[in-house]
Each structure stands twice: as structure tokens, then as C-alpha cells.
Amino acid sequence: MTELGLSRYLQRIDYQGTLTADLPSLSGLVARHTQSIPFENLNAFMSLPVDLSADSVMNKLVVEGRGGYCYEQNALFRDVLMSLGFEVIGLAARVRWGVPPEVQTPASHMLLILTLSDVKYLVDVGFGVTTPSVPLRLDSRDVQVTAHGNYKITEEQGYYELAFEQSRGWQTLYQFNLEPKQDADYKVFNWYVSTHPDSVFVRNLVAARIAGQYRYTLRNREFKRYQGGELLDVTTLTTPEQVIVCLRKQFNINAPEALRSKLAALFDDSLAKAG
Template identity: 60%
Template sequence: MTPIDLQQYLQRIAFQQSLAPDLDTLSALVQKHTQTIPFENLDAYLGLPVELSTEVIQHKLVGQSRGGYCYEQNALFRSVLNAIGMQVTSLAARVRWGVPEEVETPASHMLLLVNLAGVDYLVDVGFGVTTPTAPLQLNKREVQVTPHGNYKITEQAGSYELAFQQADGWLTLYRFTLQPQQNADYKVFNWYVSTHPDSVFVKNLVAAKVIDERRYTLRNNELKCYRQGHPPQVTVLAGAEQIQTCLRDYFNITPPAGLYNKLVQLTEEQALLADAC
């Protein structure tokens, strides 16, 4: 694996404190990363290839100030932690958010397990609007409070489940085991989610980012703002220009070439659906 340019990454997230392979550093990096580098799927949405090499990911998320989805985000973060000297294991999860219990899902989400002084922490900087903004202790069964919401990890017969607390109860995000994954595994997963016509990332524009105490998510032309203990605020964007402005203002993303025309098509389709209703 090609080493990451650590200094360039630290400049990207405006990280100025000292580095050490400890929990304080890990927690600070997770916080800064999730508040700086947005979750987004613009390449897959535009039908462009999503490459997972260290060089390409660093150029895109760091050099070009873009964002990415789980494989890019967590691969970048894994490279950073490795460069600092942390012990990291790459895992895969089956997403359960919004999926009926009887529906099977593939192990298509990338997450990380970090061991510090004999304690395992779940680290995931690439799950969109409910991305944990702090490390979570793998073997702690009590509610774990983070700056942007409460989480709970349960385990049964080696199968773990991560849940997020909403106003009306707990929402299961995903299920996972501790079976290590290889880069080749993610290459297969990534090909599916970035090219299959049924993939949510092929059919929809998605972006998410933490700003101060709020979380923002954009799905097609609908912007939502989440704040702990409050119902989400929803704004429907009127057209392609408003969506591009939203990407700049809320997610700090410069819209790539070709996106405007795709968004014009999207807003026309949304208008037809509204008229049909």
C-alpha cells in the first residue's frame, strides 16, 4: 500500500495538535475529519469510475478538496492511522438502515477496528448522515454518547450490531463481524455500489457533512438539517443552480464538470413526479 502524504492530510483537516498512537489523537482526528471531508457520491452519480488506490483517494479527497463514500473515506483514514502507528483492521458490514428485517443485504460497507492499549474501537468516518463523530468502544454495551448523537453496540455469537438513537427509538445502522477484509474485497464491493443500476449511489445524488453541532444531508434536491433533540429541518431546492450552490455552501464541494446537466435532468424528473401526484 502506497504511504499517504500525512502532512497534506493534516493541512486539509486543519489538524494542529501533536500526534501519538493513542485515544486522544484518534478522537481528535475523527472529529476533524468528519467536520472537514464531506461524504459524497458525485463520481458514481455521474457514471465516472471510483478508484480506490491510495494515490487517487488522496488526490481526490485531499488534493482536490472533494469527498467520497465509505471505501474512499475509511481507506484514507486507515492510511492516516497506519502512518501514525495505530493497529487497524479493515471490516465489512451489512447495512440495515431502512431495510425490512426479512430483506437480505450484502456486506457492502467498509468500517475500521482500531486497537489501542488492548482496547478495540469501532471507527467509521464514512456512513453519511449518521457517521459516528467519535470512536466507539467495541465491547461496551452501554449507550455511548458522542458530540452528534448516541450509539449502542450489541453482540450475539460473534455478530455485532450498531444502532443510533432517534427521537422515536433505536435505529439499526448495520451488522458486522470481526472477519478482516482485504483491499480486493472492497474492490468488488465498490464496483457493485458504483456501477449497478439498482445501487442507491448510482440512482441518487447523496452528500452529508457535520457542521458544528448540526448534521446536513443532501439527497437529490432535498436538504435536511439534523440537530440532536430536534426534528429535521427540510428544504426542497428549486433547481440545478440551487443544488450546486448547496454543495458549495454546506458541503464545501466544487461541483465537478457535467454535474449541472445531470441536475437539470434530475429537477425536471422531480417536477414531473410532483405534477403526477
């Protein structure tokens, strides 16, 4: 990442701290990134390309003020960390969040592992509703308490599992090993999740953001607000315009004009099924 690109990124997330390759700087960057750059899949939902080139990701998430999903979010954050001298690699995880035990899932979610003074940290700024707002110690088997919920990492024979605590108990987010992935791997994963008709990101509008002590999520017509692992309230949006306003006010996303026609079809389908 160029010096100008880093400067624009730091302005985008309103980062005010010092910048050295240490844990306080890492923690500050994770906190500001997750509060400032929303998780969203508008391009895939609108059948538009999701370009993972460094220039395209920088332009979309930083210059245009949009958001993105895991490949965009974590690729951008990886480039920022590397430019600051952090030792970081990209991995792939099998998402288990909301997936029945008998259903197989591919290793398609991008996450980062960062090493500081021989200690490895899991860093993931792109998991949407349960994105960790702090680095998580990979070697700890204790509950890792954060301002936005509690996490736990377990390991068995080189395979790791990240879980999140909810009122109904611990829910697995994803499973992974420490085999590094290349950008070519993410390119293949990205093609599937952004174009395949069975992909959740093609079939649904999704957005998420951390705002102060709360988490906000939007899935199609439902806007939800969480505190920690607890759901506080649900608002059902009744018109495409309400979705546009929600994206702008709650997620700081100025939606492309093309989204309106896609939302009209979404609401038509919802009404038809309700009838």
C-alpha cells in the first residue's frame, strides 16, 4: 500500500493513535475499522462484479466510502498491516454460523493470522454480524471478553474453531487450519459467492456494522440491533425507500441507484409469498 493510500485509509476510519507494529496499534486499527467500514454485499446482490484487485478495493471501501464482505475487508486490512510492518497471513475458514451440523461447507471465508512477539492473533474485520472488534489470541482457550460479545477458540489436531456466545449458548462461527492462502484462492472463492445462484450473498441483501456499544444488521427487510450477544429489537422495513434510508442512516452506505429496482423485485417476491 502506498503512503497516500495508507493516509486515505486512516482518514476513512478516523484513526487518531500512534502507528507502530504492536498490539495497541493493532487493537486500535481493528476497533476503528469495524466501526467505520460497514460489511455489505450490494454488488453481489445487484449482480455487479466484485473486483478484488487492490486498487478496486481501495477505491470502493476508502475513496467511495462503501463497504464490502470478507475478501474485500480483510484484503484491505492485510495490506494496511503489511505496510506498517506487521507479520500477517491470510487463511480460509469453513463457515458454520447458522449451518446445520449435517451440512458441509467449503473453506471459503477469509480471515487473518498475525504474529506479534511469537504470539499469534486471529484478526477478522469481515464476518458481518459477529465480526470480532478486537484481535483474539489464537493460543488462548479461555473466554475472550470484548465490548461486543464473548468469543472462544478451541483447537484439536491443528484444526481451530471460533465460537461466539449468545443467550442460547455458544455458537460456532467457523473452522479453519493454518494453511496460508493466496490471492488466487480468494479469487475463486469470490467468484462463487458473488455469482452462484445458491450463494447467500446473491440471494439476499446483507449489511452489518458496529456502532458504539451496539451491532446493527440488515438482511433484506429486517433491521436488527444487538448489544453483546443479545438481540435487542427487530424492525421490519415495508418499502424499498425505507431500506435505502436505513442503509444511509444506520450503515453510512449511500446505495447505488441500481439497488432500487432490485429492492422492488425483492419486495414484490416477499409480498407474493405472503399472499
